[in-house]
Amino acid sequence: MPILDAILDDFFWRALLGGLGIALVAGPLGCFVVWRRMAYFGDTLAHSALLGISLSFLVSLPLHVGVIITCVVLATALVLLSRTRALATDTLLGILAHSALAIGLVTLSFMPDVRVDLTGLLFGDLLAMSRGDLAWIYGGAVVILTLLALLWRGLLMSTIHEELARVEGLPVERLRLALMLMFSLVIAVAMKIVGVLLITAMLIIPAATARRLARNPEHMVGLAMVFGAIAVTGGLILSWYLDTPAGPSSVVTAFLTFLLVYGSTAQTRA
């Protein structure tokens, strides 16, 4: 298709399409992060992505695959360690997040011939999006959205009341694992867009903004997707006209939208 080709040849449109793809999955997953109080958890997974990248270089795996594997291993370790209750969960998260980040950086320094754009990984490089990245993003989005649609009732019910969900026969543990997998996947594909340090922001801010206006969980998910899309589009426009970094600009736009929505609505809660 010549029109599609023309669009995909333009780096700005590639960046926009990629960003919108991320907003589509960050919306629903961000809602779960907010509902389940997993903000710090998401942050930890994002930090460990850097370890995933250095490990991928070490054993020459595709970057995305290395990141997904590292995130899944770390998420499983977290779930198991938090069950032992030896340390409070936030302490545990703090230890793992920064250790994973630091080990990743140290490992990278042992590979002098590997050139990595560290700033790009930490803060995102939206404008460097390739066609291959787009394929990863939309492939990941299809997988995540399909899983969410299939598991929706169970995921929501176990978020509302875990024991009630268990009594009603829902496989709570497996659902939790599925959610972890989806987080790992979204971090692997979103890393490129907003960077390791800002992924949590793209998950949480649109969802928190949506909370103000939503009356039902599904309503909140839809709004979070819209606010995510606004953030990415606004960020790219800012970046285009003011030559600001695209990732942080998206987060700034998300934050401004958040302020606007909270400032303009009355203090009521649905």
Place this chain on the structure above:
Amino acid sequence: MTDPLVTLDGLTVAFDDRPVVDQVNLSVHRGDIITIIGPNGAGKTTLIKSVLGIQKPSAGEVRLVPGMVIGYVPQHLVLESTLPLSVKRFMMLTGHSVSECRAALDKTGVGHLLNASVHHLSGGERQRLLLARALVRRPDLLVLDEPAQGVDINGQASLYQLIRQLRDELNCGVIMISHDLHLVMAATDRVICLNQHICCSGHPADISQDPAFIETFGHDVARSLAVYHHDHNHAHNLHGDVVEGDDGHLAHKECSGHAHP
């Protein structure tokens, strides 16, 4: 007599080798209302969690009739404030139709709240919502963990009344935990006094005389229960006035030593 819905056979649950529930034998049949009472830390919640399948027994066995549906009313519904949820959506998450959900809400007296947000409900309304949610699944066994907590006195009496009525309609078994001894005594067929093991069990009228009960709860409690016990053949409306009961027997103003205004 038909087979029991639930049979606990030497059920023991231990945390760090300290038994919280010790060698409990219990069976629940259709139509039974069994209330578990006992001091804090007596293992009441652990016991019902074993029945629900949430807590694995350390020893012994929990046998359920295969395919049985359990309706569970947890102690609280603590909803994350970031999660917007209407009563209707919460009910529909059971997978039942709107009309079934509405019927269940009507039955527990909160049908008018169908479109309200769960965040805006009072303690009593939340309990009734949880009860409706359990009902819509047509349970064979209803398990309630302190259903009347956070509900005012009048509300408590009508809540227990409602539980009895639901038992009659559904012909289900009921297991509940309660602290409100006076109300329990009036609304229960069988009381289990639990303190890790079953101290004593039986009809409410008898149990308050039981030495094991008196030892656990003290003379004062036992005596006050003996005084307060009365046949529940009448009902109260929300103002506490006596209204027509089961056998058309009105105002019994001086029964069992308590008087109605």
